[in-house]
Amino acid sequence: MTEESPVSRAGKGNSKGNSKGTIRILQLYPRDMNIYGDWGNALVLKRRLQWHGYTPELLEYNPGDDFPADVDIIVGGGGQDSGQLIIQEDLQLRAGTLTELAEDGAPMLVICGLYQLFGRFFKTRLGTVIPGIGILDVETQGTDERLIGNVRVSTPEFGEVLGYENHSGQTTLGSGVRPLGTVAKGTGNNSKDGQEGARYKNVVASYLHGSLLPKNPAIADFLIRTAAERKFGTFDPGTPDDHYALLAREHAARRPR
Amino acid sequence: MLYISVPLGKLVRRVSRLRGGGSALPGLVVEKIDPGFMKRTLSTLPHGVAVVSGTNGKTTTTKMVVELLESQGLKVFTNRTGSNFTRGVAAALLGEVDWRGRLQADVAVLELDEAHAVHFVNSVPPRYCLLLNVLRDQLDRFGEIDKTAQLLQHVAGKTTGTVVLNREDPRVARIAETLTGQQVHYFGLDDSLLSTFPNDDDMRAAPGSPLPAALPEKPHADVVLRKVGPDTADFEYDGVTVTTAMKLRGVYNIFNAAAALALARSICGSGAATADHGTLLTALSQVEPAFGRGESLVVDGQPLDLVLVKNPSGFRLGLKSFAAGGYATMIAINDNYADGRDMSWLWDVEFDSLRDGGVDQLTGSRAYDMALRLQYDNVPIGAVEPDIAPALAAFIREAKGKPKRVFCTYTAMLAIRRELSKITTVEVVS
Numbered sequence: 050m051t052e053e054s055p056v057s058r059a060g061k062g063n064s065k066g067n068s069k070g071t072i073r074i075l076q077l078y079p080r081d082m083n084i085y086g087d088w089g090n091a092l093v094l095k096r097r098l099q100w101h102g103y104t105p106e107l108l109e110y111n112p113g114d115d116f117p118a119d120v121d122i123i124v125g126g127g128g129q130d131s132g133q134l135i136i137q138e139d140l141q142l143r144a145g146t147l148t149e150l151a152e153d154g155a156p157m158l159v160i161c162g163l164y165q166l167f168g169r170f171f172k173t174r175l176g177t178v179i180p181g182i183g184i185l186d187v188e189t190q191g192t193d194e195r196l197i198g199n200v201r202v203s204t205p206e207f208g209e210v211l212g213y214e215n216h217s218g219q220t221t222l223g224s225g226v227r228p229l230g231t232v233a234k235g236t237g238n239n240s241k242d243g244q245e246g247a248r249y250k251n252v253v254a255s256y257l258h259g260s261l262l263p264k265n266p267a268i269a270d271f272l273i274r275t276a277a278e279r280k281f282g283t284f285d286p287g288t289p290d291d292h293y294a295l296l297a298r299e300h301a302a303r304r305p306r
Numbered sequence: 307m308l309y310i311s312v313p314l315g316k317l318v319r320r321v322s323r324l325r326g327g328g329s330a331l332p333g334l335v336v337e338k339i340d341p342g343f344m345k346r347t348l349s350t351l352p353h354g355v356a357v358v359s360g361t362n363g364k365t366t367t368t369k370m371v372v373e374l375l376e377s378q379g380l381k382v383f384t385n386r387t388g389s390n391f392t393r394g395v396a397a398a399l400l401g402e403v404d405w406r407g408r409l410q411a412d413v414a415v416l417e418l419d420e421a422h423a424v425h426f427v428n429s430v431p432p433r434y435c436l437l438l439n440v441l442r443d444q445l446d447r448f449g450e451i452d453k454t455a456q457l458l459q460h461v462a463g464k465t466t467g468t469v470v471l472n473r474e475d476p477r478v479a480r481i482a483e484t485l486t487g488q489q490v491h492y493f494g495l496d497d498s499l500l501s502t503f504p505n506d507d508d509m510r511a512a513p514g515s516p517l518p519a520a521l522p523e524k525p526h527a528d529v530v531l532r533k534v535g536p537d538t539a540d541f542e543y544d545g546v547t548v549t550t551a552m553k554l555r556g557v558y559n560i561f562n563a564a565a566a567l568a569l570a571r572s573i574c575g576s577g578a579a580t581a582d583h584g585t586l587l588t589a590l591s592q593v594e595p596a597f598g599r600g601e602s603l604v605v606d607g608q609p610l611d612l613v614l615v616k617n618p619s620g621f622r623l624g625l626k627s628f629a630a631g632g633y634a635t636m637i638a639i640n641d642n643y644a645d646g647r648d649m650s651w652l653w654d655v656e657f658d659s660l661r662d663g664g665v666d667q668l669t670g671s672r673a674y675d676m677a678l679r680l681q682y683d684n685v686p687i688g689a690v691e692p693d694i695a696p697a698l699a700a701f702i703r704e705a706k707g708k709p710k711r712v713f714c715t716y717t718a719m720l721a722i723r724r725e726l727s728k729i730t731t732v733e734v735v736s
């Protein structure tokens with residue numbers, strides 16, 4: 050079990066102990082975009098990598114930092130309006146790097162605020178247009194109405210996805226992306242089309258907090274598998290114990306909106 | 307002049323008491339038939355109205371302010387029932403006014419949550435307000451934390467006399483910049499205690515990161531909490547530091563005592579002139595925690611502490627204030643409306659401090675969400691049973707002869723108290 054994966058490039062694999070290799074997770078703007086437990090997504094990736102036998106390395110990127118090289122998974126969350134204002138300019142500076150990574154198939158998870166800013170633009174209630182970085186072919190309109198509550202989504206890739214939404218921006222998908230799934234309870238992207246989230250290459254975008262990944266280990270493992278295959282050519286899964294996740298899903302699915 | 311609304315409201319209040327109902331219905335009745343009732347009644351008070359608001363600690367702080375003012379010989383009207391709503395205040399007034407609608411009190415001290423405080427101050431501008439903190443709590447109701455700060459700012463703006471602000475919470479302290487006519491007083495913390503009060507912005511932030519913009523220079527605070535001992539605290543005011551015994555536990559509650567002291571001094575007049583500081587401090591040392599905010603009971607001859615946790619900062623403070631060693635631990639998480647439906651906040655709390663001893667019992671409608679959270683922090687878990695009654699019984703049985711601690715959300719705490727009174731003699735010690 051200690052062999053270095055043959056495709057492990059340029060010393061990126063981890064040689065210590067029984068690790069199957071190191072996977073580097075980058076949290077985007079954890080200082081300003083980390084609300085409603087979005088930190089839980091990074092924690093779940095870190096632990097599940099360990100449970101799968103890999104060595105996780107958790108990195109942070111905040112405005113003005115050097116952008117780390119050799120990033121394998123990117124996660125980003127939601128924020129206050131004030132948080133979004135702070136990171137906007139910096140995000141534009143990193144648009145090129147992030148787009149390149151996404152186009153190259155790097156797995157990414159963006160929730161709520163960063164989902165919106167990964168799109169083409171966010172138009173505020175008052176009509177101000179805040180440019181996004183356009184990785185996702187989506188656009189968002191700010192509204193007065195806040196969409197809040199428990200959500201259940203049927204997805205073709207990850208089965209039923211459970212979470213909690215809390216947003217006033219309403220997002221419309223263009224033809225360059227597909228939805229993550231169809232809403233069975235709750236609102237999702239907007240109050241019109243019954244769709245939630247967006248998928249493009251290996252980018253998963255969603256409005257769901259909760260945190261999203263703990264109760265949806267299928268999405269966590271998709272990000273991990275994609276990262277491992279991209280880095281080492283193969284993914285050699287372990288056997289995480291998901292029985293609490295299953296019970297938490299069962300109970301959460303029955304709770305009121 | 308005699309108003310029909312008061313006798314009628316009092317009657318509804320009696321009937322609804324007999325039926326075991328809450329306080330909202332009689333308040334609603336009076337509000338409907340006599341919308342001016344509350345304003346008219348409160349405007350007669352010689353010292354006016356003081357509003358206490360903020361995310362955490364309103365109930366204990368309000369209770370402290372009341373006891374401090376009573377120590378100065380004032381007759382205080384307050385909404386003791388913990389009703390957070392305008393309607394609850396109207397109902398509480400009904401209980402206190404005579405049949406002709408007169409309130410026998412010098413001052414009213416009212417606990418109001420952020421959203422309802424706004425409605426209240428629009429109809430009854432308070433003479434004083436005390437704003438404690440803005441933390442992530444029930445965001446599913448209020449939207450965003452900045453919005454909550456705006457609500458408090460509105461309350462301060464409607465205040466006609468003195469606004470008392472938490473100097474250490476940037477969102478609260480900055481409200482001063484928006485005020486024009488009001489007097490502003492602060493309560494504050496010694497620098498050495500700041501690190502025990504993580505605010506939500508600090509949670510994931512790199513050390514020293516400047517968010518949100520703190521005040522450029524710390525303003526002078528009327529009352530500063532300098533030091534906290536095992537059962538004492540040092541407060542500084544009027545340039546002197548005094549040590550007093552405290553029955554309250556936890557740094558957090560004692561910081562609220564500084565807040566209460568600052569408001570009481572504003573109402574009585576600060577400086578040596580008007581307030582009698584000997585009696586103020588004696589009253590402060592005797593304040594006991596309000597219902598549900600960290601209570602100690604005795605069950606089967608062993609202490610059982612109930613620690614209310616309703617948001618990440620509260621949970622983190624609860625874990626920090628009470629050492630885990632030697633205690634059997636239960637966590638009860640409900641997601642009823644009054645608790646907040648969103649469970650995301652559990653992921654903003656670190657549970658490392660429970661790793662050594664583990665958690666013996668998990669319960670509540672979101673017991674499995676809690677189990678999942680602990681699993682990801684590598685905290686060993688005993689039993690999980692969403693139904694509170696059997697879970698509590700099992701916990702008490704299994705942990706026989708051990709002191710116990712229960713961290714619980716609001717509605718879980720109510721259920722636990724109900725169950726405890728059924729299965730054992732409950733003796734409240736503090």
Ligand SMILES: [Zn+2]
Pocket residue numbers: 127161162214215216256258
């Ligand atoms: Zn959101």
